[in-house]
Amino acid sequence: xxxxxxxxxxxxxxxxxxxxxxxxxxxxxxxxxxxxxxxxxxxxxxxxxxxxxxxxxxxxxxxxxxxxxxxxxxxxxxxxxxxxxxxxxxxxxxxxxxxxxxxxxxxxxxxxxxxxxxxxxxxxxxxxxxxxxxxxxxxxxxxxxxxxxxxxxxxxxxxxxxxxxxxxxxxxxxxxxxxxxxxxxxxxxxxxxxxxxxxxxxxxxxxxxxxxxx
Ligand SMILES: C[S@@+](CC[C@H](N)C(=O)[O-])C[C@H]1O[C@@H](n2cnc3c(N)ncnc32)[C@H](O)[C@@H]1O
Numbered sequence: 001x002x003x004x005x006x007x008x009x010x011x012x013x014x015x016x017x018x019x020x021x022x023x024x025x026x027x028x029x030x031x032x033x034x035x036x037x038x039x040x041x042x043x044x045x046x047x048x049x050x051x052x053x054x055x056x057x058x059x060x061x062x063x064x065x066x067x068x069x070x071x072x073x074x075x076x077x078x079x080x081x082x083x084x085x086x087x088x089x090x091x092x093x094x095x096x097x098x099x100x101x102x103x104x105x106x107x108x109x110x111x112x113x114x115x116x117x118x119x120x121x122x123x124x125x126x127x128x129x130x131x132x133x134x135x136x137x138x139x140x141x142x143x144x145x146x147x148x149x150x151x152x153x154x155x156x157x158x159x160x161x162x163x164x165x166x167x168x169x170x171x172x173x174x175x176x177x178x179x180x181x182x183x184x185x186x187x188x189x190x191x192x193x194x195x196x197x198x199x200x201x202x203x204x205x206x207x208x209x210x211x212x213x214x
Contacts, residue, residue: 002033002063007113007139007146011091014111014133014148015039019086022046024076024101025093029056029069036068046072046080076101087111091146095121106151113146122147122161130154134165136172143172162204170212177205 004012008031015021017039023032026045035041045060047053053073060069074080082088088107090098095117102110106128114121122131129149137144145164159167166172184198 001037002030004030004034005139006137007144008034008091010135010137010144010146011089011111011113012039014135014146015041015087015089017041020044020084021087021089022077022080022082022085023089023091025052025090025097026056026071027052027092029059029071031089031091032056032069033059033063033065036065037063043069044072044080044085045069046074048073048075077105077107082107095124099124108151110149111146112149113144118145119161122156122164125149126154126156126160128153131156131160131165136164136166136169138171143175158204159208162201163208167208168212170209173205173208173212177202177209180205 011031012034015035019039019041021032021035021041022044023029024046026032026047029045032043032045035043045056047056050073053071056071060066060071077088082105087109089111090101091111091113092115095114098112098114098121110129112121112125128151130152131147132150133148135146137146163173180198180202184195184202187195187198189195
């Protein structure tokens with residue numbers, strides 16, 4: 001049985017058993033192998049890179065799962081009949097790539113983990129999606145946010161963009177608080193609009209920390 005990193009395991013935990021999954025940018029296809037072995041899923045592991053697909057195929061063969069895990073070389077959701085799948089997973093990429101992949105395409109259920117710009121990503125996704133679950137994972141000293149989303153509309157508050165569903169996670173909120181204070185302190189005053197935004201965030205996070213400590 002394959003063992004996943006805490007980040008990939010958190011992604012797998014958000015996927016129901018017996019699902020049909022497309023893993024965009026599968027790289028090694030470890031997630032797909034895990035989902036097949038442990039959750040009886042059927043996966044389509046895709047990547048834009050030929051060498052990544054060759055690596056994925058080697059791994060799939062190693063675990064004797066060639067029948068269960070299919071592979072495809074493609075850019076994002078191009079040529080994928082994504083409406084026939086239960087989940088589309090896009091993980092380990094940046095916000096701009098994720099945005100490009102989802103341009104003009106609205107799959108029903110998404111599992112998204114961006115390596116950067118979580119707030120911008122939320123402003124983008126929340127126009128068309130409801131946040132169903134959100135996990136914060138510390139993996140190799142890096143915090144990762146993993147979101148499970150379903151097509152639909154919902155009203156969101158400022159707090160949903162800044163903190164999200166993990167309002168009791170003191171370590172994570174404190175980490176964000178310290179990160180923004182550092183950025184704020186180093187940022188020259190000429191960037192006053194950015195500083196005002198950061199100040200608002202810092203104040204909000206401080207209030208959230210106080211509430212947790214009560
Ligand atoms: C850092 S790896 C992440 C692998 C895996 N998804 C994970 O979370 O561990 C990013 C992968 O995305 C692939 N990729 C980047 N842009 C892509 C695109 N537009 N369509 C498909 N795959 C893409 C890269 O080739 C690479 O294999």
